[in-house]
Amino acid sequence: FRNSDINIDPNRSTSVDPALLFSGASTQFSLLRVGELTWPIALMNQMWASGGRWGLEQAKYDQTRVRSAWGRTYTDVLKNLNVAIEVAQKAQPVNKNAVAQCKIMMAFAFAQTSLLWGDIPFSEAATGTVDLPKFDKQVDVLTGSIAMLDEAIGLIDPNAKGIIAPNDLYYGGDMTKWRKFANSLKLRIMFSMVDADPTKSTAIGQLITSGNMIASSADAMQFKYYNQPGRQNPRFSFTAIFRGGVQSDWYCSKVVYNLLASLNDPRIPYFYQPGPAAGANEFVALNSVETYTDKSALVNINLLKPDLPEVSFSYSEQLLLEAEAIARGFVTGSSFDMATQRFRAGVKESLLSLGLPTAQTDTYVAGLPALTAANYKTVLAQQQYLDLFMRPIEGWVQNRRSGTIGQEIPAMTTPAGAPVSGLVRRLLYRSEEINSNPNTPTGLAVDTPLWFDK
Amino acid sequence: QTRTITGRVSSPENEDMPGVSILIKGSNTGTVTTANGTYQLAVPAKSTLVFSFIGYKTMDVAVGDQTTLDVRLVADLTNLDEVVVTANAIVREKKELGYAVSTVGGSELVKARDPNLLNSLAGRVAGVRITQQSGSVGGSSRVVIRGANSLSSASEPLFVVDGIPISNSSFNNSETDIVTGGVDVGNRASDLNPDDIEAMTVLKGAAASALYGSRARNGVIVVTTKRGKVGSKKMNITLNTSYRTDNVLKVPDLQTDYAQGNLGVYNPRLGNGWGPKISSITGPVLDYKGEQVQSLTAHPQNWKNFFVTGNTMINSIAIDGASDQGDYRVGYTNLRQTGTVPGSELTRNTFAINAGRKITSRLLSRAWLNYVRTTSDGRPQQGSNTTNIIGTILAGTPVTVDINELRNNLFAPATQSVPAGWTGDLARAIDLDGIQNNPYFVTTFNKFSNTVDRVYGGTSLSYDVAPWLNLTGRVGTDFFTENRRSTTRRGTRGRLNGQFDTNDIFERELQTDLLGTVTRQLSTDWTFKGIVGHQFNQRTIRRSRVLSDGLNIDQLYTFANAQSNVASNFYSRREIYGLYGDFSFDYKNYLFLNVTGRNDWSSTLPVDNNSYFYPSASASFVLTEAFPNLGIVHKDILSYAKLRANYANVGSDEDPYQLAFTYNPLTQASDIYTFNILYPIGGASAFGATNVLPPTNLRPQQQTSYEFGAELKFFGGRLGLDMTYYKTFNYDQIISIAVPQSTGYSARRLNVGELSNKGIEAMLTVTPLKTRSGFRWDAALNFNRNVNRVESLAPGLTEFVTTSGDGFGIFVVAKPGETFNIQGVGWLRDPNGNIVINPSTGLRTPGPRRLLGSIYPDWTMGISNSVSYKGFDFSFLIDIRKGGVINSQTVGIVRSGGLAAETAINNRTPFIDPGVIRNADGSYRPNDVPVASVQQYWSQLDNSVSPETNTFDGSFTKLREVRLAYNFPRALVGKTPFSNISLGVEGRNLWIIHSNVPHIDPEANVLGTGLIGEGLERGSIPSSRSIGANLRLAF
Structure with missing residues (x-):
């Protein structure tokens, strides 16, 4: 068989364009965010209610429903981005923008994985060269992700081409927007760290001062879905496949509903729809162990539309983070007036993105209290949480960092029958990793806080 | 002086024996029997015929003065000359072989x-x-x-x-x-x-x-x-x-008393048996089709009625x-x-x-x-697919649903859950929510x-x-x-x-x-x-x-x-x-x-x-x-x-x-819910590097x-x-x-x-x-x-x-x-192997994964x-x-759904699950807390919690x-x-x-x-x- 091509695989290639790896990695990453990492997390952290449907009982903190996200993030997202970087670096000339785009996505994925699981393989991960990657401390993962973003920003040349449409499914190859997202992502990661590492406040201030972050809804980082079979938002597919298009799985959680009600928030009918047997404006919320009835309110089907994008970073999120930075005095020359202005702009953006009429939005925003030293922690955190309503991964981080243990906003209590006494604060490592990697930390309970969660 | 002798050779069972070779002893003259087992041969006087055939004892029969000679062969159970087809269609005598072989004749197979x-x-x-x-x-x-x-x-x-x-x-x-x-x-x-x-x-x-x-x-x-x-x-x-x-040889043994619902409350939106007793339902209620009825009837033979004679x-x-x-x-x-x-x-x-x-x-x-x-x-x-699985549909069909009615009504009535804007035929479901299909539609x-x-x-x-x-x-x-x-x-x-x-x-x-x-x-x-x-x-x-x-x-x-x-x-x-x-x-x-x-x-x-x-x-x-004359053994x-x-x-x-290290063209991205995203998406195709080094x-x-x-x-x-x-x-x-x-x-x-x-x-x-x-x-x-x-x-x-x-x-x-073992989450046990019961619910607790049997x-x-x-x-x-062992999910499904016969015993009175409760000091006492409800008990035995109870000696x-x-x-x-x-x-x-x-x-x-x-x-x-x-x- 010497000099024979019989064992050359006709089904697979031995070379590849990094753009093709990038589109695969980003699609897989988005699918996990909007699918497998949505339902169990939204239920476990009481953002949505299960009503006893699907065995996704909130009180169980059932992590068997997050089965493939760990593995796929490493093997199908991070590894492929890493390989894409290697290929792009071997190109003549080096495709620096492609390297930057891949690094930004890698930083995003590493930070997200760490904010879910805590200490994770980072420095030795996803390369195939280290057999048993060590678990880096969360602080090192997040710091490393920021450094990775800095590297990427340094490589970006807005006048050159990197990975472009159609393979760049987020920005179509617009490197200016990638740079904005990279800076905004740095901001988000730093905010997740600042309670545990107060020195990050300075960095946050500098970042905001130098700008070049997401500055309009057109800059938002989002993955588009389409109303075509197989290209629909999986949240739509879930209802379409299991329920014949009738939303009867995701119920209105008392925690969120009570917060909305206390704020007299016009988003209630946008977030929810009344149960089939309920009156026109009757929203019956469920707590984390209640079984649904015909009257139980459900997550609004309009939020499960087939062509809704998966939002990775929104303009409203940016504005509210800026408001927080200013209110907490991280930015030099800041004032509560300035903070209030960003805060209101952020809330307004949040409501408009849901489709609320401008007039109603303006009225609500005008009625929001001005931020003060006394109220900003609560008022801001409430709006930040509501802003992330359909983004359980970020919403969970927001809730955990919104106050010290037990003082989170909004407040939640441990569901009756939960396997631990506290709230769920982390995902547990998957058996695939535990069984094959002796470096996997052990003995962690679901309610053990992560490093950042102070 | 030769004469012609005719005859028939038969098997011990008196079947015709074609192909038996017949030789005049001491000569090279002979013949073989026909398909009917008959033969005809010219023989000299006082000769002896030798009848031989593989698998039968060779017989010497003296020809007297008769003109017909029928012979019934005797099977040679020692099979000395049995031949075996071995590698490359090479025929060998079985006794030559230094390894075990087994042959099954074609006649056995038909x-x-x-x-x-x-x-x-x-x-x-x-x-x-x-x-x-x-x-x-x-x-x-x-x-x-x-x-x-x-x-x-x-x-x-x-x-x-x-x-x-x-x-x-x-x-x-x-x-x-x-x-x-x-x-x-x-x-x-x-x-x-x-x-x-x-x-x-x-x-x-x-x-x-x-x-x-x-x-x-x-x-x-x-x-x-x-x-x-x-x-x-x-x-x-x-x-x-x-x-x-x-x-069908065996179908699940189901209860016949309880309607669908939750914790004894009737609910036609569900496909299970956790409702009240069917006999206790009086007055107008909605049935699974969304029609108002005065009472419900049990249909215990749904499985048997579904399967037909092949x-x-x-x-x-x-x-x-x-x-x-x-x-x-x-x-x-x-x-x-x-x-x-x-x-x-x-x-x-x-x-x-x-x-x-x-x-x-x-x-x-x-x-x-x-x-x-x-x-x-x-x-x-x-398997587990919800749209096409007859086993799963049947295993979730409430007792109040009549399978014969489903056979004659494939499509959903307007009273059953119909998605907004749907036109055209729609499968009738076995539940008001419209989740599980009519098996006959499938x-x-x-x-x-x-x-x-x-x-x-x-x-x-x-x-x-x-x-x-x-x-x-x-x-x-x-x-x-x-x-x-x-x-x-x-x-x-x-x-x-x-x-x-x-x-x-x-x-x-x-x-x-x-x-x-x-x-x-x-x-x-x-x-x-x-x-x-x-x-x-x-x-x-x-x-x-x-x-x-x-x-x-x-x-x-x-x-x-x-x-x-x-x-x-x-x-x-x-x-x-x-x-x-x-x-x-x-x-x-x-x-x-x-x-x-x-x-x-x-x-x-x-x-x-x-x-x-x-x-x-x-x-x-x-x-x-x-050693033909083994001294000791005759x-x-x-x-x-x-x-x-x-x-x-x-x-x-x-x-x-x-x-080689390869890159695979991808057709889809997936997560565990299998709502696959198909490529190309937004015009983008995708590749992934191999996941196997x-x-x-x-x-x-x-x-x-x-x-x-x-x-x-x-x-x-x-x-x-x-x-x-x-x-x-x-x-x-x-x-x-x-x-x-x-x-x-x-x-x-x-x-x-x-x-x-x-x-x-x-x-x-x-x-x-x-x-x-x-x-x-x-x-x-x-x-x-x-x-x-x-x-x-x-x-x-x-x-x-x-x-x-x-x-x-x-x-x-x-x-x-x-x-090779089946492994899955087992029940939490104390050092003596007793199942640990949660004192607040009376239910078992899932423990670590363990081997459940070979x-x-x-x-x-x-x-x-x-x-x-x-x-x-x-x-x-x-x-x-x-x-x-065998792990049966069907058993798990009919049990957790409250349809299995054993879920209905004793009128669903809560009972004490044998086990132990952990005391504050780390010691254990026998469980004295009844299960919160029979429904919760059986629901917990579902495979998604622990496959242990559904794993049986096979x-x-x-x-x-x-x-x-x-x-x-x-x-x-x-x-x-x-x-x-x-x-x-x-x-x-x-x-x-x-x-x-x-x-x-x-x-x-x-x-x-x-x-x-x-x-x-x-x-x-x-x-x-x-x-x-x-x-x-x-x-």
Whole structure:
């Protein structure tokens, strides 16, 4: 068989364009965010209610429903981005923008994985060269992700081409927007760290001062879905496949509903729809162990539309983070007036993105209290949480960092029958990793806080 | 002075005996009997005739003054001259062989007819375990000989027909496909037509088969097809017709009192049995259709009413003949089968031709060809899919739903949940929420259909260069195309827009052999036989698949009518060149030595390491012939004794294309909910780098085996014992070992791991009763105990998941020191093994994952008895399996859904689950807290919490087969145009005499034949009890 091509695989290639790896990695990453990492997390952290449907009982903190996200993030997202970087670096000339785009996505994925699981393989991960990657401390993962973003920003040349449409499914190859997202992502990661590492406040201030972050809804980082079979938002597919298009799985959680009600928030009918047997404006919320009835309110089907994008970073999120930075005095020359202005702009953006009429939005925003030293922690955190309503991964981080243990906003209590006494604060490592990697930390309970969660 | 003598030779059962050779003693003159068993011969006076036939005692009969001489032969139970077809279609006397073989004659296979030939072997051969995977029409059967030999692939034996290997592939082996609802597509060995088979020989060990190449390490099933036979007429015609019916053997035992609901509150939106007592519901309520009714009725027979009686008709005709110039046989068989699931059917047409001709006295040519066309429709899906699973739908059908009503009303009424804006037909659901489909909608419209066109055959030329030297060349091929389509109609609950899956498969195997055979008498005592050969083998697989989604027009399954088509294709080819030698020495016809060697060059291994040599040696010693006057044991007591031993080593290659680092074009991104995102999305296609790190310095895999055996016959063959002890070591296995996913890869391919099988096979045959009047009772018992053990894995690796039934909450794992085990989350236990109860709920707590039991039995046994008398032949076969476990999700589903009978006992009064409660100081006290509710108790026993309670001891005792055959007496047949008429009645899989598994047949396995792993059941189609009759007519 010497000099024979019989064992050359006709089904697979031995070379590849990094753009093709990038589109695969980003699609897989988005699918996990909007699918497998949505339902169990939204239920476990009481953002949505299960009503006893699907065995996704909130009180169980059932992590068997997050089965493939760990593995796929490493093997199908991070590894492929890493390989894409290697290929792009071997190109003549080096495709620096492609390297930057891949690094930004890698930083995003590493930070997200760490904010879910805590200490994770980072420095030795996803390369195939280290057999048993060590678990880096969360602080090192997040710091490393920021450094990775800095590297990427340094490589970006807005006048050159990197990975472009159609393979760049987020920005179509617009490197200016990638740079904005990279800076905004740095901001988000730093905010997740600042309670545990107060020195990050300075960095946050500098970042905001130098700008070049997401500055309009057109800059938002989002993955588009389409109303075509197989290209629909999986949240739509879930209802379409299991329920014949009738939303009867995701119920209105008392925690969120009570917060909305206390704020007299016009988003209630946008977030929810009344149960089939309920009156026109009757929203019956469920707590984390209640079984649904015909009257139980459900997550609004309009939020499960087939062509809704998966939002990775929104303009409203940016504005509210800026408001927080200013209110907490991280930015030099800041004032509560300035903070209030960003805060209101952020809330307004949040409501408009849901489709609320401008007039109603303006009225609500005008009625929001001005931020003060006394109220900003609560008022801001409430709006930040509501802003992330359909983004359980970020919403969970927001809730955990919104106050010290037990003082989170909004407040939640441990569901009756939960396997631990506290709230769920982390995902547990998957058996695939535990069984094959002796470096996997052990003995962690679901309610053990992560490093950042102070 | 010669005169003519005529007569008839018959078997002990008084059947005609054609082909018996008759020789005038002391001369070279003789004849053979005709198809009717008659003969005519001119004999001198006072002569003696010698009647001989293989398998019967040679009889000397003196011719007195009579002109007719009828002889009834006596079976020679010592089988001294039994011949066996071994490797490369070489015929050997059984006594020469240094290894265990078992032969099942073709006539055995057609008495109790099963459309899948393999099932007819179940329980007959020690060391061969046949497991029918489901009751689906055309369903598959798994064959394992002497235990699993591989950590990475199912250890299926090689099938060889007339010297040419044929495919037994299944192409059903994606775990995802199975979990989300694959159909049992059958295994291709079921294309073999029992009517065309002369004999099947099972070569159990590697020594038996070194000459077939590496694939023989899992054992070989050698099939010899029928050829033309000499008869009185120029041609013999045989007609055979048989009919059988199938009914489901076992369905879940359900409660009949409780309606659907939650915690005793009626709710028609649910598909379960956790509502109130049906009798307690009064006044207007909504039923599952959304219609107001005054009361509800229990329909306890839904399962039984759903399944129908399946019918199988098999008709065959064969024409054959032979002369001293050549022989021919042409056969045609038609099989039509309908299954127990409504709308499932299978048709198989088989054409077989086999012809040989002497071109010159030294040159013999032969050609044989089989064409098989199998079509099937409506094979039901199994597994966990919510749209198409009959088992799952039925297992969730509330008692208040009348299945007969569903049969007559396929579509949803306006009162049932109809999605906003839906127009067109919509499946009626079994629940008001509209989640689970009407099973009849599924069986009527959502069909899996396939067509297999298959040709296998070959041609050979054999030339006698000299009396001691023969050269034979042989070319053979087996190829088939299979076209599959499965449809999901628009309006199917859960797949509202409809979809279809088109799958085209082509597989071809080509083999050439060139061999020379030398036979030399070395001295008066020593005979030598040597074979040297060359073999080329090539295997090609081509597949293409299109998943089409979103149909614009209802029930039009064309690509252009789909909103999305995702196509994928696959091609692979592998080749092996082999050189082999087989050398036998025969000393005084009682000591036989055999050594073989083979060197392969495989295309799939690294070019610098693709050659491997493997040898074998075996010896056979016939004690009773070496020492005819064994001083102590009288010949009448110990009639025959043979000892045998062998050693073999087999090297083997691996799958093609595993050596390079590759990038795969992706068709989809997925998560565990399988809402796949299809590429291209937004115009973007995608690639992914391989998730399996390719190997470096790969070596061939190795297997070494030893076998010792003894064959003893006592009292002239009335009592026989054949025992074998064997040991097999498999090492340097090429497997993909899981690496931490954080490396970016899921596995690395390398040579690693050792797996052993040690076992005993025993076959005991007894003839307790035999009378001169022809009454005869034979009993046989075969026994196999195989101890499979994972000796080692890669350093540092504590377990290896061979098959992940992750969606089922279970895994099949290999752990050093253990065999293959089912593993899953177990209940939390105290140090004494008591289940720990949560004091606030009275319920169990899931604990760590643990081994739940071996997937393989401790031992298996088959007991057969047959009684014959004057043309009547009655027999039955009992099949016993001891040990091993089965996890049944169906049991879990009917229990957690409150439908199983046991969920209704004691009016659902909460009870105390036996266990312990942990005290504050860490000690334990007996549980005294009743379960919060019976519903919560049973719901928790679902597999998604812990598979432990749904994992059962898989032991069973089954009445596998009963049959009664009658051979019409000659006197009666003589008045008909036929030469032979026989009639048989048979029953298969009649009775589960003993089982520890509730609700289901313990033999089911949803994983099919392609994956390692048994003992997982989910929504499997219940197995069938079959009863049939067979009529055979010969002209």
